[in-house]
Amino acid sequence: MYPYSAPLNEMRFLLDKVFKAPAIWQRLPQLAETVDLDTAMAILEEAAKLNRDIVQPINRAGDEQGVRFEDGTVITPDGYKEAYQAFMEGGWVGFCGDPEFGGMGMPKMLGVLVDEMGYSVCNAFNLYSSLTAGAALALNAHGSDELKDLYLPKLYSGEWAGAMDMTEPQAGSDLRGVRTRAEPQDDGSFLISGSKIFITGGDQDLTSNVVHLVLAKLAGSQSLSLFLVPKLKVNDDGSLGENNGVSVGSIEHKMGLKGSATCVMNFDNARGFLIGEADRGLACMFTMMNYERLAIGIQGLGSAQAASQLATDYAKERLQGLAATGSNAAADPILVHGDVRRMLLTIRSLTEAGRALAVDAGMQLDLAKFSEDEAERAKAARFVGLLTPVAKAFLTDRGLDACIMAQQVFGGAGYIRETGIEQFVRDTRIAQIYEGTNGIQAIDFLGRKVTGDNLATLNEFIAELKAELAALAPEWQDKAGELLALLDELIASAGNINEAKREQPALINSVAVDYLDAFGFSLYGYYWIKMAALAQEEADASFAQQKAAFCRFYLEKLLPRARWHLSQVNAGAGCVMETGAELF
Amino acid sequence: MYPYSAPLNEMRFLLDKVFKAPAIWQRLPQLAETVDLDTAMAILEEAAKLNRDIVQPINRAGDEQGVRFEDGTVITPDGYKEAYQAFMEGGWVGFCGDPEFGGMGMPKMLGVLVDEMGYSVCNAFNLYSSLTAGAALALNAHGSDELKDLYLPKLYSGEWAGAMDMTEPQAGSDLRGVRTRAEPQDDGSFLISGSKIFITGGDQDLTSNVVHLVLAKLAGSQSLSLFLVPKLKVNDDGSLGENNGVSVGSIEHKMGLKGSATCVMNFDNARGFLIGEADRGLACMFTMMNYERLAIGIQGLGSAQAASQLATDYAKERLQGLAATGSNAAADPILVHGDVRRMLLTIRSLTEAGRALAVDAGMQLDLAKFSEDEAERAKAARFVGLLTPVAKAFLTDRGLDACIMAQQVFGGAGYIRETGIEQFVRDTRIAQIYEGTNGIQAIDFLGRKVTGDNLATLNEFIAELKAELAALAPEWQDKAGELLALLDELIASAGNINEAKREQPALINSVAVDYLDAFGFSLYGYYWIKMAALAQEEADASFAQQKAAFCRFYLEKLLPRARWHLSQVNAGAGCVMETGAELF
CATH class of the missing domain: 1.10.540.10 (Acyl-CoA dehydrogenase/oxidase, N-terminal domain)
Known part of the structure; x- marks a missing residue:
């Protein structure tokens, strides 16, 4: 690369x-x-x-x-x-x-x-x-x-940076435990005190100020409010004043992302300003989190694309072994080997479908924001809600898969730092964890987005996928049989969960990750059939051939993985929850 | 931990x-x-x-x-x-x-x-x-x-260490390209010249000498011979002499295993001694490689066990969120959450079955070495051949899976170096690559061990699994229905490959990894039924309950993954090999 x-x-x-x-x-x-x-x-x-x-x-x-981190400075x-x-x-x-x-x-x-x-x-x-x-x-x-x-x-100009201050040592996935406090002042502002951890870009030397969005509790409240807390005070004319009681306690030593500062932030009577209504901070923060969740999904996609390019380039250059079909060379590029091709086709078909998911989510965001048709806006907002946890979790899970598989294509060289691919493995690993772990995403997806409205949005979304497939040329519709069966099973399975969820309160938590994976692998099947079908209209014949070949690989080899995940969903929570805690 | x-x-x-x-x-x-x-x-x-x-x-x-690496010294x-x-x-x-x-x-x-x-x-x-x-x-x-x-x-005393010198920049998975040369001397010894890379423990400061086993070519030969080349010359009485023309060129900077020296070794007219027959070095080296392959499988197992213990301990201690089934606590241990349990049960059921595979392979090695019955020795040797690539590849693949999943249990803390789990991810990643990549293992398994003797050993091995299952108490035999179906499908699928392999020379290379995975997930199902059944005879009731619960989880959630891999095997090589090289 x-x-x-x-x-x-x-x-x-x-x-x-x-x-x-x-x-x-x-x-x-x-x-x-x-x-x-x-x-x-x-x-x-x-x-x-x-x-x-x-x-x-x-x-x-x-x-x-x-x-x-030197003398309090990043x-x-x-x-x-x-x-x-x-x-x-x-x-x-x-x-x-x-x-x-x-x-x-x-x-x-x-x-x-x-x-x-x-x-x-x-x-x-x-x-x-x-x-x-x-x-x-x-x-x-x-x-x-x-x-x-x-x-x-x-x-927007980038002169100042933003940061998102939520996590505390005792408050990660469950923010009820936040201890950072906000005291109202006479002038309408608040004094914020407390410590936050894992703050990406909590400080740096790139911008003249850092604008923290801090979740804190007002005295007497168990709900969270959101505050804007600048590192340096900002005068009314926009010029910068003295330090606002915001300091970096330390930075973390991490597996990767070593160029990104992950800070412990201390707020000591720092002047803050309420964003949105008091006690409604989580809802406001979700605007940022939903944005970041898609962005973090894109971190997985970008890493997968890097992995794809690195591994493909290497497989074309590296000479080792001979083609099983015969060769007169001293050694062939490893691209001739079936297993190397299997890995490259896996990486590439997952990455290109992942890009379709990212653009799809982006399109729904645009429609939800810019459409003049209220019904279209509302529908797009529903689809954004549905797709955001999938984009965050599925793009980052497949992103790590792609990086690890690309590293395998490199053989021993893949383990060496200078080669570069191992850095992508380390850097992208965090994307499955932060901004809500992928487990949290899956529970949001299955618990809120899929069953939360009794499958209304899921049905609406899948009906649209089917309508799009039905609009393709007949030979491409013929390839969609297994996909259509899977889409129906996704609905049936979600329906069963929705019925059982009251009697089995741990069910959704137990099967959510597999449900999201089953959905993701099916959705990628949809993108592939659509992409391959539409590529046939392109002037570039090799582009059309490539998409048809990648689509074929995806449908024959990877789409069936959705069935394994569905089988885990359908196996339910019994074997997960009936194991006594003392047996672990 | x-x-x-x-x-x-x-x-x-x-x-x-x-x-x-x-x-x-x-x-x-x-x-x-x-x-x-x-x-x-x-x-x-x-x-x-x-x-x-x-x-x-x-x-x-x-x-x-x-x-x-300082002044030529590690x-x-x-x-x-x-x-x-x-x-x-x-x-x-x-x-x-x-x-x-x-x-x-x-x-x-x-x-x-x-x-x-x-x-x-x-x-x-x-x-x-x-x-x-x-x-x-x-x-x-x-x-x-x-x-x-x-x-x-x-x-054996550990006073001196051993090293295995095979790889050169142009000769990794394909050792035909080795350029290191051996010149015969009048006294029956050889002078070895050349460079080797990726030599684990090529030098260190722990032992007074390092004994290199070096693959090199005799003049005029394209075959490899194996030589013993000590770092320091060894006198007839075992005392150490001067340096033998063996030096370290550099050490690699790696993703992990940072305490292990990975050396570039230079041999400059170093005195070496032939091991075994000339031109038969690869066969001799395979004695070491088979040993190391099992040992590297154990690297995956050991890391998985560490991951299992780290994640389980953390899940019991870390308080976050409330049980879906209701709770009066301020926060419950995350062990209450279905998704955390799913991850722990996955890690633990894979690790315990992995230990059974390791002991099984060890048992076959012992029988092949120590049995006085020639037929038993021969059969055990066949089973060692069959199980070695599976132990190397499947234990290391599942080892990385376990470490990554354990890291996920930790949430954000899992990405921090001090927590320790991320080191296991980095350290164990190489185990899928060195000692023959897991792709190479799979090709050895399907190409040589399974189809090489027209399924004779596979049939023999699976017949033995079935006989063992048939000896279990009836209620445990009842749980084996899906496993028995999978075992039959593994034989059928291998039979199809064996028939097609001449007409489709790239078939085995294209489907080998999935075949090995299908075999591995099925084999673990066998170990689980056997372990759970026999555990019922143990005096410790909670031990018996635990094994039954882990077995149930494995059969309901993980065994079905074998079907996805089989479906990939049965989809064949077409979608892999018919994609033109120019389309990558």
Whole structure:
């Protein structure tokens, strides 16, 4: 992967043909003036260039050097400052931000692709701006006009960064235990005191200020409220004042993401400002979390794409062994070997379907935000809700799979740091854990999104998949038999769970991960049939052949995995919950 | 896992009840005097103590500090020397070694359990002695009496270490490309010149000499011969002479195993001695490789056991969230959550079945070596051949799965270095790669062991599994329906491959990994039914209940995965091989 080569053809195909973005953009007034396919592709080419030329070069060295913590100050690895400067000057931090406050107002369909590129070249670097974008989104949705006027332009420009302060040692997946306190002051502000851990980008030396969104409790309340707490005080004119009682206690030593500062944050009577209503902080934070959950899914996708490119390049270059079908060479590229091909086809078919999922989720976000049709907005919001936990969990699980499999393609070289692939394994591993573990995502998916409305959204979504499949050319519909059976079984299985969930309160928690996996592997089957069918209309014959070949591999080899997950779902919670705690 | 607590109950149960080791040892003359169950358990307790008190403490610090390379010398992390001294003085290096040369002559059934403990506390440290034991085995099997007299006692005592020098930059999985040369000398010795890479324990500061087993080519030959090449020359009286032209070029910077030196070795007219016949070096090396392959499988098992203990302990201690079934606590241990239980039951059921596989392979090695019945020896040798690639690949694949899943149980803490579980992920990852990648193992399994003799050994082995199942109490036989169906399908599928392999030369390479996985998941089903059935005879009711519960989980949730792998096997090579190389 030297240099990074962005999958621009695949991106254009998804936008133009699979999800018909130009038509969507055209009919949405806020986007019609902003972007068309040519603009989109020019933007993607620019992003590809920036990531290749400016960001990729800092990835390996940043992993070796890591973030340092000296005299209370976080120092990012060499080159991060320069790369951030270029990134910021390109306007990428506010790419999908609100134009009213200086954002570029770009659609998320495009944003996910720009994000993918960033994560393909450097997981650690990309996180800094990702959190800023998420914080800006939450502030824009729930903040007062004063706060928005003062903070949003600096966040969108990248001059200041955002951070998300939720976790405490005793409050991780379960935030009820948060102990950070907020005391109301006469001027309407609050004094925040407490400690937060695992704060990505809690501090750094890239931006002049860090804007923390902090979950804390008001005296006497067990509910959480959300506060904006700047590292440095901000004067009314936007200029920076003294330190606001915000300090870094330490930084974590981690398996990977070594260029990203993971901070213990201490708030000592730090001045904060309420975002949204008191005691409704979790709902506000979810605006940021949902954004971040999709972004973290894209971390998995970007890493998978890097793995795909690294392993494919290596398999074409590395000479070892002879083709089983015969060869006159001294040694053939390992691409000739069936097992190497199996690994590459697995990585690539999962990655390309993953990109379709990311763009699909981005499209639903755009429709939910920009559509003028209230029913369309509402439906898209339902689909965003359904797809967000799947995108977060399934893209990151398959992202790690892809990196580990790519490392296997490299053989012994894959274990050596200089080769680079092992860094992606380490860097992307966290994506399955943070922003709500993938187990939490699955429980959200099955418990809230699928059974929470008695399968209404699931049925609506699957009906749409079936309608899309029915619109394809007949020879492609013929390939969808097993997929259609799986979609019906997903509904049947969810129906059984929905009926049983009251009598078996632990059922959803016990089978959720497998249900999400069964859904994910089925959904990828849908994307593949659709992509392969539509690719046949492309002028480039080899593009069409490639998508047909990848689709065939996916349907024959990987789609059947959905059945194993469904069998685990249908086996229920008995064997999980009836084992006495003393037997563990 | 502070401190490490060895699974002695499980080990005793496997030896005594599942594999009936005492009866086997009693009837094999060379073992009857050496070991009985009481001795075995005393030895395991001693090994547990040593690993807990002496080896475990160096694991984390050794990962942080790593091996250093200064002025051509390899320096192991602090504490390695002292730990090695204790390990050596306990006689553990020559534990299964030939008593004629100072080995302890212990059965491999016991050896695998001692090895497991070592890998549960420190992957990197344990490798040094593992390579020595393997080198001694190959030397004992193929070396001249002079070489054996001179080298074996020092290897078994641990005073000198062994290393295995095969790989070169252009010769990894395919050793035809080896360029290291051997020139015959008048005195019957050879001068060896060339470079080898990825040499585990190529040098260190733990032993006074390193004995390299080097694959090289004689002038004019394309075949490989095996040579013993000591780092320091050895005088006839066993005293050490000057350097033998053996030097370390550099050490690798790796994802993990940082306490283990992975060396580039340079041989510059180094004096070597032929082991076995000229041009038959690969066959001799395979004695060592088969030993190492099982040992590396045990690396996966030991890591899985560490993961199991770490995750279980954490799940009992960590308070977060409330039980879905209701709770009056402020927060419950996360063990109450269905998804956490699912992960723990997955880790534990895979690890305990993995231990059964390791002991089974050890038993077959013992029978092949010690039985006085030629037919029994031959059959056991066939079963060793069949089980070795499965033990190497399946134990290491499931080992990584277990470590990653355990890391997930920890949530965010699992990504932090101090927690320790992430080190096991990094350390054990290499086990899927070295000693022949797991892809190579699978091709060996399906191509040589399963179809190589037209399924004769596979049929024989599966018939034995069925006979063992038929001897169980009826209620346990009733649970074996799906397993028996899978065993028949494994035979049918292998039969189809065997018939098609000539017309489809790439078939075996394309489906081998899935065939091995289908076999492995089925075999674990067999072990679980057998273990659970026999556990019912134990006096400890909770032990019996636990094994029944783990067995139930395995059969309901994990055994069905074999069907997915079989479906991939049966989908064949078409979708893998018919994709043109230009489409990648």
